Amino acid sequence: MSLALYVARRVAVLVPTLFFVSVLIFSLQKLLPGDAAIALAGEENDPAVVSAIRSKYHLDRPVVVQYGIWIGKVLRGDLGESLRNKIPVTELLASKLPVTVELAVCSMLIALVIGIPAGIVSAVRRGSLVDVAANAVALSGLSVPHFWLGIMLILLFAVRLGWLPASGYVPPWENLGRNLTTILLPSIVLGTGVAGVMMRHTRGAMLQTLGADYVRTARAKSVPERLVVLKHALRNALIPVITLGAIEFGRLLSGAVLTEQIFAIPGFGKMLVDGVFNRDYAVVQGVVLVSAGLYVLLTSWPTSSTSWPTPA
Amino acid sequence: MANETGAVMAMPAVVEGRRPSVLRRLLRRPPAVIAMAMVAAFVVIALAAPQVAPYDPIKQNFLAIRKAPSDAYRLGTDEVGRDVLSRLVWGARASLLAGVIPVTIALVVSIPLGLLSGCAGGWLDGLIMRITDAMLAIPFLIVAIALAAFLGPSLTNAMIAIGIAALPTFLRLARGTALAITTEEYIESARSLGCSRVRVAVRHVLPNIVPPLLIQSSLTAAAAIIAEASLSFLGLGQQPPAPSWGSMLNAAQRYLVQAPWMAIYPGLMIFGIVMSLNVLGDALRDALDPKHR
Secondary structure, eight states, X not given: OOHHHHHHHHHHHHHHHHHHHHHHHHHHHHTSSSOHHHHHHTTOOOHHHHHHHHHHTTTTSOHHHHHHHXXXXXXXXXXXXXXXXXXXXXXXXXXXXXXXXXXXXXXXXXXXXXXXXXXXXXXXXXXXXXXXXXXXXXXXXXXXXXXXXXXXXXXXXXXXXXXXXXXXXXXXXXXXXXXXXHHHHHHHHHHHHHHHHHHHHHHHHHHHXXXXXXXXXXXXXXXXXXXXXXXXXXXXXHHHHHHHHHHXXXXXXXXXXXXXXXXXXXXXXXXXXXXXXTTOHXXXXXHHHHHHHHHHHHHHHHHHHHHXXXXX | OGGGGGOOOOOOOOXXXXXXXXXXXXXXXXXXXXXXXXXXHHHHHHHTHHHHOSSXXXXXXXXXXXXXXXXXXXXXXXXXXXXXXXXXXXHHHHHHHHHHHHHHHHHHHHHHHHHHHHHHOHHHHHHHHHHHHHHHHSOHHHHHHHHHHHHOSSHHHHHHHHHHHXXXXXXXXXXXXXXXXXXSHHHHHHHHTTOOHHHIIIIIIHHHHHHHHHHHHHHHHHHHHHHHHHHXXXXXXXXXTXXXXXXXXXXXXXXXXXXXXXXXXXHHHHHHHHHHHHHHHHHHHHHXXXXXX
């Protein structure tokens, strides 16, 4: 099968999922208690304003027609206008996304640097004190509420020691040094959670491959243990870990809501929270839609990249 | 969602007399025993909050604003003089509800739908699974925040939102397990003996999808407690002055320098109970499914 055909098939499989995602996100608006036009009008009680909103958002039309109009606009890249800022949601998203992507990339780097080596060592020394300690640390990383960890890190590194800024964000093109200092603490907060996940999965995959026949054969052929672990076992163990990494990266893109809020980082998550509190429903819908879209694409990408080279 | 990392797989059919052995296996593991004791203590504290809490959790005392831990106030007081320990004890109730109700919602909806999807197959299975895939595509906390935002901020709505957000994981698990079990030989035997599809589903498939759902429940309860705390932290869950660990952390954020104890203890409580539930979930998985040991 050619790569183009394979990718086309993968994309075709995504269509129904993306269709249902769009229906679910459209349905969010229907959850607004009472008349949606009144809710969208906010504190404005003027019937003329409410009527104008009803007409503008086609709320006087049947639901199916409303969905058709909405999805038509979405497909043309029109996610509506922010009620608060009076600018297109697409523009807002485009300005916030790079910040969140930077945060997600830095967090992922921290997660990979900690998680994969810890998983390998834990699997190689299964049952040892190192394994027990690594598992305990990984489980702690998964169990700690990230927003609390963020507060504690601010308390230690910003308030007590004064080494790093407590909050704020400086773009890398303005000042790279300050950018790194502002992004470090939030990246640690997000990265430790993902590191726990990566460690557990690397350990599980490594244990499976270390017990495989070909690894036993390599050992029987007196291949040095270091090579057995790093070349023979790790290469195969990394395939599911790559898949997981992409999924976790997708989660990081949308899961940084509270971290961005705590560290006042003007990214995607903060935009969502601001949208919620400003009752800016177009913004909320836009963030959820783009998060879900990115997540679907990122979770399907590793399947394509890892399964295509393997003959069916 | 952290708990999804411990994805629960379909397991072999329940063997008669396994329950006592599962408990024995759990009791042989010191971390599991400690985790069970922690969870039990948490439940008791939450249920006996009126008896355990030394002070009224919402009574303000302007003579004791941001007092450091002392004999009078073991864990200090908050920005309006409320006892932090009492608020932690009462806040356990919100967390307990957050751990139980969303999981119950997810179980009640996912078991019949998962059975239907796994046993019936065909277009119905396809439809349920596509909707499930779509729900899984939207990250857990984003679903919970969006739903809580549109439904309105309250603890009840937060729990409904978390329950809906947790649903697809349960549904997929129930359906996957049901699908695996329907290919077992004893199911074929039951069918060939004339058992109706409903009888096969209820008498033979249902008991076997419970163990993986039980493990998932423990892991989801942990995630739900964090989600409730997150929503309350954002102001979308428990509303003031009612205590919740998440809303306590929200208030504490403004007084990190003057009163760090306001931030330390609620977080430790969340961490302790979530860690216990995760350890318990892992231990349950190991005890119920030897493949995962």
